[in-house]
Amino acid sequence: MPAPAANHLLTELAATQRQRLNLAVACGLLAGSLTFLQAALFAWIVSALLVNHQTLAHSAPLFALWLLALPLRGLFSYAQETLAQKASLAVRQQLRRRLLDHLVRLGPVRLAGYHSASLSYQVVEQVEALDGYFARFRVQLVLAVLLPLTVLGITLYLDWLAALFLLLAAPLIPLFMALVGMGAERLNSEQFAAVSRLSGHFIDRVRSLTTLQLFGQTQRATHSVHAAADGYRQRSLRTLRLAFLSSAVLEFFASAAIAVVAIYVGFGLLGYISYGPADKLTLFSGLLILLLAPEFFQPLRSLAQHYHDRAAALGAAERLAELLSRTPPATRLKTPPSALAPGAFELLLLKDACVAHPGRGVVLGPVSLRIGRGDTVVVTGASGSGKSTLLQLAAGFVAPDDGVRQSSADLRFAWMDQRPLLIHATLADNLRLAVPEASDAALYRALESAQLSELLAQLPSGLETPIGERGTGLSGGQAQRLALARIFLSAAPLVLLDEPTASLDEHSEQAVMAAFVALQRAGRTLVIATHHPALIALATRRWHLDHGRLEELAHG
Amino acid sequence: MAKPERLLTTLRPWLSVLASRQRRLWLGALLMALTLFSALGLLAVSGWFITATGLTGLLFTAGIAATLDVYVPGGAIRLFAITRTASRYLERLYNHDTVLRLLADLRTRLFGVLAQLDSRALASRRASDWLNRLTADIDTLDSLYLRLMAPPAVALLAGAVLSGVTALFVPLAGGFLAAVLLLGWLWLTLGQARLGMAASRRHVDELEALRGSVMETLQGLAELDAYGALPHQQRSLDQLEARLHHSQRSLGRWVALGNALQAWLLGIATLGTLWLAAAAFQAGSISGAVMVMLPMAVMAMSEAFATLPAAFTWLGATRGAAERLNGLAPPRTRQPAAQATSAETPPDNARTLCLDNVGVRYPGAFQPALDGLSLSLAAGERLAVEGASGSGKSTLAALLGRQLSPSLGAITLGGVALEAWPEAALRSRVAVLTQQTELLDDSLAANLRLADADADDSTLWRVLKQVLLADWALTLPQGLHTRVGEGGRQISGGQARRVALARLYLCQPDLVVLDEPFAGVDASTAQALASALHLWLSDRTVVYLVHKADGDTALPGMTRTLTLTAGRPDQTATIRHGTGATTQR
Structure with a gap:
């Protein structure tokens, strides 16, 4: 069952597009009314020709009116669809912005608990999953109530007994909807689970293909893939047999309504029914009732077709609502309350600062420290x-849960960890992330300082060489040095380095080390978290952390 | 279509997978046709019946003796009501069974292809998003039959039968119907496919680009934040999203246009048939009941045409999926090794x-x-x-x-x-x-x-x-x-x-x-x-x-x-x- 949060999110989003959605409903109603008008014209023409023995030329105005109604109806149905789609696009755009803003505010530390692939799946695919709900379902839901009511009204006016036949089905409609809904929902959820299990089996085999190849087992695995898919088919057919019944019921009532109305009207016209309004039936009213009977059920059938849109949207909204309910840390909500004077010797100051992570308790602190300009601090x-x-506290990615963090008012910092950022763009774009207006000459200097000139010389288009997704073409060490080049480019006074040499080969390690020395000479302030003895040797100050408690070691 | 031959070449390997289950496909389409003909028959016979009874009733009140067999049409109406429900249910069940069988076939086939890939290709494709896309692509292809093959075939058949039957009564109306329905069918399938081809083909890529960029942003949040590059990154995300939405907007418009045209087309067909049938009635060549029956059958055709615009506007998505899967076939590097199997003694x-x-x-x-x-x-x-x-x-x-x-x-x-x-x-x-x-x-x-x-x-x-x-x-x-x-x-x-x-x-x-x-x-x-x-x-x-x-x-x-x-x-x-x-x- 959908959580209330999911419903709440969907309603809240729909409210922002109320105008468009209402207009879409109005267009749908108008298109529906024009369909009824066409039915009436049809009955009228037939009655004029057959009962009143008019000539064809005489009924030409009726044909003309019909001809006019046709494009108008098309226009309204076009407007209904495009308006609802606009609403859906606007909703998705707005929600995606909101999600991204929220994720940014949560910051790198809070996000570390999530898999970035699954987060981006949420931001893209799950937001897309709301499309059908806004573009189709919501409008159809209203139409499925209003249009049958209109049909009922017209039929009631024409012949109350025929209307009674439809009305007899009417109390069943909520029941159908529930049936169809339940069927669709169950179908959706069971199917979904089964499909993902099956996909899981397939993906599992694909992931292990290397091993299967090495053991010469690919043939056998191919059979197992087929067997799994076939087993899934047999199981899901059992579910489908029942699930399709609910829509068959709707289909049956739609067919039966036409049949019952046709036979009732026919016998009434023959004068065989002496009860009720039947003797007042004419060919006109009889035909019109017959033509309207299927229209009574049509909106419901459309709704049933769009029911899976609702289920998909609720599923997605539930997880998105959960994500949006995470609260960001305080430093990222507003500017830090207290700043050190610009130009003060200290860049950063912590007083009895503590950081706790949900579920893990206090992970740091209480810590008091000051980082002065030009320091090279190594944290072990x-x-x-x-x-x-x-380091995250120093950067302001987390706020102290207790105690104070003060930074210089003009503090800018550079950051590097084990997973350097590489965007899917050119080498130059990747560097200019740090300083958008940097000249080419500055880029070359930065690459040289990061000891990447050798690589640059090999690149086919130099700075304009595209760096593939996830740094295709660059080794891990080169990617790390690219991040280093950004640090050189940025000129930020404070440089925060989280395990910068882990997973580097010896060659890259030496290059990185030399670069740090260069940064040191340039007067930058370095804070390095590391185990590496050579890096420790660079330190002017050494801090040791033990279970969140900081101790400054004497340094010789 | 843009390049019909290339499209067919792309789809050929997958059509040949479908071909291995030809009998099921024909039977499924037959059930679909039966459902449609029941709907047509139900509305047409009902219209005929009401008109006939109405006219006979008028004779009664005028005091003229007349007879009308009410049992045959009454029975037909009930029969059609039942066959429509039953065949629809059977059709859905049977065709879903077929689709699931095809899914098993496609998965197996694809796995066979993947098993031939070398370690480099496998390693670069281990990423779960690639695998997810792979499975999504197969799912797109398994509905090839249910969305893109059976419905247009059935619609074409129904149009031909309806025009033929109409021609028996009113030849001119039959010709008119055949022309309008065929033109309409061509537009709703080939025309819509052409309109939507480019946008629906690149849709998956645009989604991927957006997701890739979101992932970069989230992974590199620390650095982006440190350098104040977030607004810049946000702008590039917005651009990617705008591109995606642009495609979606045009596709949505094309589908809406197709749907509106479909309704307009059947309206014109109904209207024209009624006009021509009325002329024939006044010339005395058909009865009043037949005059009503013919256009009512045309009205019921909307059931056959309704799903075509959306399915064909998005044809490019199926094409793209087929292209990506076709692209997996390994360059024949490992092949010689496999062929050597039969050669010389080990x-x-x-x-x-x-x-x-x-x-x-x-x-x-x-x-x-x-x-x-x-x-x-x-x-x-x-x-x-x-x-x-x-x-x-x-x-x-x-x-x-x-x-x-x-x-x-x-x-x-x-x-x-x-x-x-x-x-x-x-x-x-x-x-x-x-x-x-x-x-x-x-x-x-x-x-x-x-x-x-x-x-x-x-x-x-x-x-x-x-x-x-x-x-x-x-x-x-x-x-x-x-x-x-x-x-x-x-x-x-x-x-x-x-x-x-x-x-x-x-x-x-x-x-x-x-x-x-x-x-x-x-x-x-x-x-x-x-x-x-x-x-x-x-x-x-x-x-x-x-x-x-x-x-x-x-x-x-x-x-x-x-x-x-x-x-x-x-x-x-x-x-x-x-x-x-x-x-x-």
Whole structure:
């Protein structure tokens, strides 16, 4: 069952597009009314020709009116669809912005608990999953109530007994809808689960293909893929047999309504029915009732077809609402309350600062420290001792849960960790992330400082060489040095480095080390979390973290 | 259509998969047609019946004696009402069954194609988003029949039958209907497909680009934030989204246009038929009831046409899916090896190995992954190749397992060129423990039996004992039938590694390649495992691939080392000789 949060989110989003959605409903109603008008014209023409024995030329105005109604109806149905689609586009755009803003505010630390692939799946695919709900379902839901009511009204006016036949089906409609809904929902959820299990099996085999090849087992695995898919087919057919019944019921009533109305009207016209309004039936009213009977059920059938849109949207909205309910840390909500005077010796100051992570308790602190300009601070400690948290606190990615963090008012900082950012663009674009207006000459200097000139010389289009997705073409060490080049480019006074040399080969490691020395000479302030002895040797100050407690080591 | 031939070429392999189930497809389409004809008949006969009764009723009131058989049409109406419901239900069930069968066929076929890929192609495609797209693409293709083949065929058939029947009564109306319906059909299928082709074809790529960019942003949030580059990144995201929405907007418009045109078209057809039938009625060639029946049947045709615009506007999506899947077919690099299977008698052993100036360059990489590697191993030698990640060790492992062909140089195994080895012989003579432990989401026993399908339970227990997992497995309620979970996630990384080792012990290879054999296993366990490994390795030729040869655990029986740096053998590194040293070439 959908969580209330999902419904709430969908309603809230729909409210922002109320005008468009209402207009779409109005257009749908007008298009529907024109369909009824066409039915009436049809009955009228037939009655004029057959009962009143008019000539064809005499009924030409009726044909003309019909001809006029046709494009008008098309126009309204076009407007209905495009308006609802505009609403859906606007909703998705707005929601995606909101999600991204929220994720940015959550910051890198809070996001670390999520898999970035699944997060981006949420921001893209799950937002897309709302499309059908806004572009079709919501409008159809209103029309499925209003249009049958209109049909009922017209029929009631023409012949109350015929209307009674439709009305007899009417109390069943909510029941159908529930049936269809339940059927569709169950179908959707069970099918969904089964499909993902099956996909899981397939993906699992594909992922293990190397092993299967090495053991010469691919043939056997191919059979198992087929067997799994076939087993899924047999199981899901059992579900489908029932699920399709609910729509068959709707189909049956639509067919039966036409049949019952046709036979009732026919016998009434013959004068066989002496009861009720039947003797007042004419060919006109009889035909019109017959033509309207299927229209009574049509909107419901359309709704049933769009029911899976609702299920998909609710599923997606539930997870999106959960994501939006995460609260961002305080520093990222507003500017930090207290700033050090610009130009002060200290760049950063912590007083009894503590950081706690949900579920893990206090991971850092209380810590008091000051980082002065030109310092090279090396932070050591076992993994899990809070090194990364200290750097994140220094960067302001997390706020202290307790205590104070003060930074110089003009503080700019550069950041590098083990997973350097590479965007799907040219080498120059990747560098200019740090300084958008940097000249080519500056880029070359930065690459040289990061010891990437050798690579640059090999690149076919130099700075304009595209760096593929996830840094295709660059080795891990080169990607790291690219991030380093950004640091050189940025000229930010404070440089925060989280395990910068882990997973580097010896060659890259030496290059990176030399670069740090260069940064040091340039007067930058470095804070490095590391285990590496050579890096430790660069330190002018050494801090050791043990279970979140900081100790400054005497440094010789 | 843009390029009908190219489109057909793209879809041909998939159409041929469908063709293998021709009978089901025809029967499914027949059921679809039966449903449609029931709907047509229901409305047409009802219209006929009401008009006939109305006219007879008028005669009655005028005091003229008249007869009308009400039982045949009444029966027909009831029959159509029932067949429409029943055939619709059967059709949906039957066709979904067909689609699921096709899904199984397509998956199997695709898996066969993937099994031919070399390790480089597999490694670059291991990412889960690629796999998800792959499965989504198959799902797009499995509905090819239900969306794009059966409905237009049935609509065309129904249009032809309806025009034919109408022509029997009013030839002119029949001709008019045939012309309007055919033109309409052409527009709603080919015309709509042409309109939407470009946008629906690139839709998936635009989604991917957006997702890729979102992922970059989230992964690089720390750096983006530090450099104040977030607004810039946001702008580029907005651009990607605008492109996606632009396509969606045009596609939505085209579909809406198609739907509106479809309704307009059937309106014109109904109107025209009524006009022509009325003229025929006034000329005295048809009865009043027939005059009503014909246009009412036309009205019911909307059921056949309604789904066409949306399905065909999005034809490009199906095309794109087919193109991507077609693109998977491997360049025929591994093929010759597979063909060699039938050739000459298998080489008698794989105990010696010789690499001569071997190089591998991956397409798109700036540097070769492996460059100028020469080495030679005598029978029973144990070489350790050490290097940092990215130094080319895994490439070497893929080469030795023949999952990759060298771009340069030659590899000789047991005196025979590696590519000439028959597949089955190679798999039984060479065993590779990959760096990444790959376990199937299946039982412990099934994972072990990958190495030897015929191994009995006692053999499995024996190898589990060799990796010190027998005691643990005994405590499991389901024993050997315990499922290891997706990628072995139900068990610890160290246990998974030991299962992979146990699996290796079921083989009897001549050459063994061990990529970080004790990865994820704690030091004391690794020591214990090493002695069993040493025993099993006796008389076999071994290549160890490790980060550091003198790391935490000793490599049993290692005779010498080779250091790889950025794909090149490191000349300066000292060559350490262990016990039973053999001189390097």
